[in-house]
Structure formats: C-alpha cells, structure tokens
Amino acid sequence: MKITFLIHTVYGVGGTIRTTLNLAAALSDRHDVTIVSMLRNRAQPKFRVDPRITVTPLVDIRRDSPDLEDPLSREPSRVFPDTDNQYKKYSRLTDRRAEEYLRACDADIVIGTRPGINVYLARFGPRRALRIAQEHLTHDIHPKKLNTVLARHYRDLDAVVTTTEADAAVYRSKMRMPGVRILAVPNSVPAPPGPPSDGSAKVVAAGGRLVRSKRFDLLIEAFGKVAAEYPDWTLRIYGAGNDHDRLRRLIEERGLTDRAALMGVVSPIEAEFAKASIVAVASDAESFGMTIVEAMRCGVPVVSTDCPLGPAEIIEDGVDGRLVPVRDPQALAAALIELIADDELRRRMGRAALAASRRFDPATVARAYETLFAELAATRWSRAWQRNRPRVRNRLRRFLRRVRPQRRRRTV
The missing domain is CATH 3.40.50.2000 (Glycogen Phosphorylase B;)
Incomplete structure (x- = not known):
C-alpha cells in the first residue's frame, strides 16, 4: 500500500515532525511511504529520516532558491486558510505545487498533518485515495474562523484523527460531519537507545x-x-x-x-x-x-x-x-x-x-492506523451515502419548494 504524509516542513524541529517520522518509519515495515514537505528551509532535515522513506519537498524557500524568483511566490495563498498561523509562509506557488502534486498522486492513503494542509487535501486530494486529517493541536485552540473553514472542508474527508479522546469528543460534538470517522490515536514515541533512569540522580x-x-x-x-x-x-x-x-x-x-x-x-x-x-x-x-x-x-x-x-x-x-x-x-x-x-x-x-x-511504541500506533485504513476502505460506500444523504435531502426540499407553488397556480 502507498501512504503519503503531507507536512508543513520535515526540515525543522518540532513534535509534529518527530511523531510523523516515527509513524512513517513504523509503517515503512510493510508499506511504501512518502513524506511531502510543503516547504524546504534547509538542505537536510534536522531529525534522522528512515532511509526507506521518500521525502519530496514542494517549495524551496532557502535564500538562493529559484522558487523565490517565481512571481507566484510573492502572492499570498488563496487556498491555505489565513487563520492558520503559518499562513504568511504560504503563497500561490504553494497552492499550485500542492494542487499539481495531489492531482497526480497515486497513493492509496494521504494523511495531512496541520489544518491548512488538510484544506489542500480536501480540495485537491485524489478521490480514489483515503484522505485523513490529523489534528496535532486541539479544536478549541483553533480560532473560531479557522474551525468554520475546517468544518466546511473536513466533511469531504474520510477521517479526522486527534491525539486524545477528549479532543475527538469535542470534534464529534462541535463539527457535524456525516460519513467522516472521528477518532483518537496517540502520537508515537520510540524506545530510547540508552538505559532508563535508575531514579538516583537528584x-x-x-x-x-x-x-x-x-x-x-x-x-x-x-x-x-x-x-x-x-x-x-x-x-x-x-x-x-x-x-x-x-x-x-x-x-x-x-x-x-x-x-x-x-x-x-x-x-x-x-x-x-x-x-x-x-x-x-x-x-x-x-x-x-x-x-x-x-x-x-x-x-x-x-x-x-x-x-x-x-x-x-x-x-x-x-x-x-x-x-x-x-x-x-x-x-x-x-x-x-x-x-x-x-x-x-x-x-x-x-x-x-x-x-x-x-x-x-510506533509499531503499536502503526497497527492502530492500519486498522483504521482497513475500516475506512470497508465502509467507503456506506460513509459516502451518510455524507451525501443530507445534500440529497436538501436538494429535494429545494426542488419541492419550487414545484409546489407551480402546482397551486395550475389548480387555481
């Protein structure tokens, strides 16, 4: 199975980068894994990347990069939400590269790792793939305007994965998303190479x-x-x-x-x-x-x-x-x-x-994701019906509102 992660940048330091690399490495035991870095800000990642993982940067923002000469790099993004706190780093060039990559993507699973990137996934992600939004922050930390944008786009995804059950419960109560699986899977942390603490150090x-x-x-x-x-x-x-x-x-x-x-x-x-x-x-x-x-x-x-x-x-x-x-x-x-x-x-x-x-342990967390992948694949059509049923009902209501006045006029 081909699995693609979309990340803000794999070249920096941070919890989302660490846990994405941990999960990607564990999944690489059985799958073909790619990490797509929206931005590249240095020559090599700070953290070690498992050699089995393919890393694909989309926009190079290093000082001497030709991408900075592209006129689109100087125009603000029209897709990435302006209420995501990384908005200023995104441009129309990022929009175009993300769309081009995702339209041509042949992955079976595509996983976004931050709100703005999940909007790219909802807008441009391949319909044949299972599309999953990870939330590494929490619903209530996001600005209200951002949650309004996310609610509109997350409805088109297959799943939203939070890191805690408490946050998953908030999403279930505050974002009505028929057909979208909302669940918690914790971040993964590998066992450190050295011996554990003996508890004697003061x-x-x-x-x-x-x-x-x-x-x-x-x-x-x-x-x-x-x-x-x-x-x-x-x-x-x-x-x-x-x-x-x-x-x-x-x-x-x-x-x-x-x-x-x-x-x-x-x-x-x-x-x-x-x-x-x-x-x-x-x-x-x-x-x-x-x-x-x-x-x-x-x-x-x-x-x-x-x-x-x-x-x-x-x-x-x-x-x-x-x-x-x-x-x-x-x-x-x-x-x-x-x-x-x-x-x-x-x-x-x-x-x-x-x-x-x-x-x-990353292997344990990877198995939880594999279980999710299998469940989403098995329920794809039933979830599609759950997602589309309100839309069909609303269209039918609008149609009936137009037809009924015409029938009354004919009766009169």
Whole structure:
C-alpha cells in the first residue's frame, strides 16, 4: 500500500515532525511511504529520516532558491486558510505545487498533518485515495474562523484523527460531519537507545518551547519551594523560545542561579531525561503531551498539571506519575517533594511509567492506523451515502419548494 504524509516542513524541529517520522518509519515495515514537505528551509532535515522513506519537498524557500524568483511566490495563498498561523509562509506557488502534486498522486492513503494542509487535501486530494486529517493541536485552540473553514472542508474527508479522546469528543460534538470517522490515536514515541533512569540522580528536568503557555515560570516558582527543603536537587529546563530572558531573570530573582538552569535545545531529549529522576510539566494546556511520553519511555515519573487535554490520558495519577491542578505552584511543589522525599515511591513510579509507555511504541500506533485504513476502505460506500444523504435531502426540499407553488397556480 502507498501512504503519503503531507507536512508543513520535515526540515525543522518540532513534535509534529518527530511523531510523523516515527509513524512513517513504523509503517515503512510493510508499506511504501512518502513524506511531502510543503516547504524546504534547509538542505537536510534536522531529525534522522528512515532511509526507506521518500521525502519530496514542494517549495524551496532557502535564500538562493529559484522558487523565490517565481512571481507566484510573492502572492499570498488563496487556498491555505489565513487563520492558520503559518499562513504568511504560504503563497500561490504553494497552492499550485500542492494542487499539481495531489492531482497526480497515486497513493492509496494521504494523511495531512496541520489544518491548512488538510484544506489542500480536501480540495485537491485524489478521490480514489483515503484522505485523513490529523489534528496535532486541539479544536478549541483553533480560532473560531479557522474551525468554520475546517468544518466546511473536513466533511469531504474520510477521517479526522486527534491525539486524545477528549479532543475527538469535542470534534464529534462541535463539527457535524456525516460519513467522516472521528477518532483518537496517540502520537508515537520510540524506545530510547540508552538505559532508563535508575531514579538516583537528584535532578528534576523539564522540556519544551519557552513560551508563556508552558508555564516554566510557575515551575521555577514551585522549584524554589523544593530547593528550600532539598538544596542538593537541581532543575534543568531544556528548550528555546521567546520567554528565555524572562525565565533567566526569574531564576536570578528567586536566588536559584546555582540550582536551576536553562539548558538550551537538546535533540533527542531522551538522553537528558534519562539523567533525571523526575520530569515536570506545568503547562496551562497540552494538545497531547510528547514530553510526558518521552520521559516515561526513559523510566522517569512525570509530575504534570492536569491540563486539557492530554496528560490525564497518559498519566495514571499515583501509579506512574502525578497530576496536579493547573496554575497551582503549591500543589506542583508538594507533588515534586513527595517524590523527592520517597526514593522507593519515585523508583516504583518510574518502573510503572516505563511499562505504561510501551503503548506509545510506533509499531503499536502503526497497527492502530492500519486498522483504521482497513475500516475506512470497508465502509467507503456506506460513509459516502451518510455524507451525501443530507445534500440529497436538501436538494429535494429545494426542488419541492419550487414545484409546489407551480402546482397551486395550475389548480387555481
């Protein structure tokens, strides 16, 4: 079977890129897999690409690229939704290349990985192929105007796949899409190559983009309370972002310069998580929680805010990690101290986390997708009828509204 993924760019760094490469590699065991990168912004991908995967870039936006000389590259896209936050990177050239590629695509399955790209898929994707939209964010994070656009286009697809069951339930309740299968399949994370954490290092780690929504400021505040009781423990925060300078100042103001550090970007992150004994997540919201799974795959328990939507579907509170209220530094500090104070509890949770994390293995997730492919193929015609029945009913109603006045006039 031929499977094609459509991605914003495979050449950068990010959770969607990682999980797409993980899934594509797992599917390559039994299928012919291509990743189509809408944009190419560097010579080689940052992450390793399985050699069995074909990578096809559509528009090269590197500084000396001939594509930048094309007049269409200077005209804004007419297809990609302007409420998708990557809109400014798309042009009429991207529209044309996407349409040309998809019209000629001979894949059996085509999977889009972000909202604007899923609109391309709905507009231009081959009708003979099964067309699937992945949602790596959440319905309620999208602007309302974007959801209005998506509702119109997603009706023409075969499935919408979210990363959490909670988000799938939101899509089912807020987007009426007859004939479109809406379900949750988690992101995949491979087992790291090195040994898991033994739980002895006096290190709390955290990772992600240094942005306000990740609430590293709250984590630093909570760790101040931890450091007061356990001064031999340290906090390491991995990542980069606009909040870097503010967080550095906060560390200095809290007197934690020797206890907390901003470590920069490290990829892959698992080797660093394996050097820690606890990983902390303080986010206000998570569409899934890749950091949580990456830590668990290293045998490290995670203390996370119980934020919408992912953590509660990954962590079993008190068994393989802890869930605490959102925006509550006291509760976050207390949960960290609970694990720091009890070596056996921390190590037991770490072992449980490692065991539970195996459900996110790429091979397991790939089998879930293969099951979905088979189900969609078997129900193609019945779902087409479900999709078209409202349209047929509406056309019939409009026809009857036109015919009835004519009959009345003839009777009179």
